[in-house]
Amino acid sequence: MKPRRVAIVGAGVIGLCAALYCRRRGFDVTVVDRRAAIRTGCSFGNAGMIVPSHFIPLAAPGMVKLGLKWMWNPRSPFYIKPRLSWDLLAWGVQFWKSANRSHVERSAPVLRDLHLLSRSLYEQLAAEPGADFGFTPRGLLMLCKTSHGLEEESHAAIKANELGIPAEVLDAAGVGRLEPHTQTDVAGGVFYPRDCHLSPSALMAHLEKTLAADGVELCWESQVERFNVINGRLVSLQLTKSEGGDSTSRADGVSIEFDELVVAGGIGSTAIGRDLGLRLPMQAGKGYSLTLDRPRQSPTACAILTEARVAVTPMGGRLRFGGTMEMAGIDERINASRVAGIVSAIPRYYPAFQEADFAGLPAWHGLRPCPPDGMPYLGRSRRHANVIVATGHAMMGISLAPATGQLVAALASGDTSPIDLATMRPDRFD
Numbered sequence: 001m002k003p004r005r006v007a008i009v010g011a012g013v014i015g016l017c018a019a020l021y022c023r024r025r026g027f028d029v030t031v032v033d034r035r036a037a038i039r040t041g042c043s044f045g046n047a048g049m050i051v052p053s054h055f056i057p058l059a060a061p062g063m064v065k066l067g068l069k070w071m072w073n074p075r076s077p078f079y080i081k082p083r084l085s086w087d088l089l090a091w092g093v094q095f096w097k098s099a100n101r102s103h104v105e106r107s108a109p110v111l112r113d114l115h116l117l118s119r120s121l122y123e124q125l126a127a128e129p130g131a132d133f134g135f136t137p138r139g140l141l142m143l144c145k146t147s148h149g150l151e152e153e154s155h156a157a158i159k160a161n162e163l164g165i166p167a168e169v170l171d172a173a174g175v176g177r178l179e180p181h182t183q184t185d186v187a188g189g190v191f192y193p194r195d196c197h198l199s200p201s202a203l204m205a206h207l208e209k210t211l212a213a214d215g216v217e218l219c220w221e222s223q224v225e226r227f228n229v230i231n232g233r234l235v236s237l238q239l240t241k242s243e244g245g246d247s248t249s250r251a252d253g254v255s256i257e258f259d260e261l262v263v264a265g266g267i268g269s270t271a272i273g274r275d276l277g278l279r280l281p282m283q284a285g286k287g288y289s290l291t292l293d294r295p296r297q298s299p300t301a302c303a304i305l306t307e308a309r310v311a312v313t314p315m316g317g318r319l320r321f322g323g324t325m326e327m328a329g330i331d332e333r334i335n336a337s338r339v340a341g342i343v344s345a346i347p348r349y350y351p352a353f354q355e356a357d358f359a360g361l362p363a364w365h366g367l368r369p370c371p372p373d374g375m376p377y378l379g380r381s382r383r384h385a386n387v388i389v390a391t392g393h394a395m396m397g398i399s400l401a402p403a404t405g406q407l408v409a410a411l412a413s414g415d416t417s418p419i420d421l422a423t424m425r426p427d428r429f430d
Ligand SMILES: Cc1cc2nc3c(=O)[nH]c(=O)nc-3n(C[C@H](O)[C@H](O)[C@H](O)COP(=O)(O)OP(=O)(O)OC[C@H]3O[C@@H](n4cnc5c(N)ncnc54)[C@H](O)[C@@H]3O)c2cc1C
Pocket: 009, 010, 011, 012, 013, 014, 015, 032, 033, 034, 035, 041, 042, 043, 044, 045, 046, 047, 048, 049, 050, 222, 223, 224, 264, 265, 266, 267, 268, 269, 272, 285, 286, 287, 288, 289, 311, 322, 323, 365, 366, 367, 368, 369, 391, 392, 393, 394, 395, 396, 397, 398, 399, 400
């Protein structure tokens, strides 16, 4: 019997992990992406954290108030560019409706299970021959500058322990014992020993290499022009060369037939969904990162500077700082004030660093795909029997990618998902 064919739109970390596990289940897999083979999208320059500690969705009690407070400060970790946009307004209303306790109670165990599944899949991937993407199961330290911040994080730690995720509250001396070679100026922190980190660009390179060796076809500079339907069933997609694409791109006019279609286009999934008659509301949450090649000091575990919402990740001798959630539409420009906000926070927590250390460093940026309720879109659409949606991972795409990929492969195979997908239904905003 001929193997069944899966076409995946989007070669970010979600699309590549879906491809990996579909291929391992014996599917013929083709991945298409509008970007070139050398890429810089959201899955590359991020902070690379795998975070079972992040079981609370972005839409949670208190977030609306905090967001409104931060909005007026150009250096704050969160910003919505005021603009007349029906989509933005609808997104905001839905966020506000979702930011309640019962949504968090329903979502937290699902996120926990997804993160923990991913963690164990990363352990397996990292043990495979040739895998060298810096997987480091060393934990995550939530550093709190203020006693108020520490108190708030201690509540989260209690909740984490209740959900079976170990978390230890530390005072300043405890933080010092955990990271003796990094000077900190903090009230304390919470240590999550099960969290991990990796180098995202090395992970992406490893996935691409593994997929190519396993016979997965990767089509770059290939934009989906249209989807073709026969007898009410989606059967193929027609490609066109993306704007600025190489003249050797084989995309033009090529048609890819499939039995199953996976939508994994990150922030581009809203537009792909529109072509398929699916409503996948999302806002692009732009974030930035800066990487020091020779940091003055380096922690061994990754960390979050909690009040400033800055992520800190050691990556093979280098040290990456990432942060900010700027909602300004699909806008690839760098906002210098937001980058300055990240840089100014660092010496407050790590006094050995100076803002001047970052002078002239190029800022990387990525657009996180953010649904209004903070939960991914994962599952089959009701509109098309053979479409699986896998997107909307917002700040957790690296952390949730292998679990998402494995669940996509299970659905494509006709298996029931071992994790309840109800909170992630792709048609929940229809
Ligand atoms: C500063 C920063 C730090 C972060 N840190 C972390 C972290 O520590 N841990 C974590 O888990 N997550 C983190 N994230 C979030 C993470 O990077 C994202 O959730 C993740 O990369 C999203 O992956 P994706 O595959 O869904 O989307 P993408 O990586 O954006 O990939 C989607 C792909 O689809 C393609 N595409 C879209 N539309 C089309 C189309 N019509 N035709 C063809 N191709 C198309 C795009 O070209 C793109 O390559 C961070 C993000 C930022 C910005």
